[in-house]
Amino acid sequence: MEDSDIKIFGKEQAAGDCDELRFIALMERERSNGNIDEAVRLGDYLSDIFLDEEGLLQRLAPFIGNTDFPCDVLFQIKILMFFTAEYTINRVLPNTILTSTAVNALYGNIKNGDSAFYTEFSDGAEYSFYYLAMRKESQSVITEIGKAFAMLCGKEDDQSFIDLGKRLFNLVSDEVTEITDMFNFVDA
Secondary structure, three states: OOHHHHHHHHHHHHHHHHHHHHHHHHHHHHHHOOHHHHHHHHHHHHHHHHHOHHHHHHHHHHHHOOOOOOHHHHHHHHHHHHHHHHHHHHHHOOOHHHHHHHHHHHHHHHHHHOHHHHHHHHOOOHHHHHHHHHHOOOOOHHHHHHHHHHHHOOOOOOHHHHHHHHHHHHHHHHHHHHHHHHOOOOOO
């Protein structure tokens, strides 16, 4: 082994150590300023909304119309709502520590509150279709989300389902953004 190999290894290790120290410092800052607790509260609050299916459908009715869908469509509605909530949390919270904390609280509570839904949804591939829709080079990501939703509902070319998916995405994104704003996250 040559000296230059050791120096390169030393630099890489030092850079890794520096990243780890920054992460630990950020974690400590977010814990001490209360943001970690707020992220947990946010995830808990959102899970309470999602677990109350009857209340959720009543809240949705003025925006999406008739909510008397078959079980498989209701399942897809919930999946799209969860995807959108997670996407929005990742978009509006300032760092991965807080987003991970909020999302983990959300899913942990769903797992404990509705384990059958959690198991079915965590074993499914629906999220993959929404991730692909987000990555398509299209003029309208929201239209791609709507198309993915319609396809997952077995209504691929049904414009009413595409529109429903688009409305759900916009509605949930706006609602989660407003809910997040209600919490007392401290700017770092």
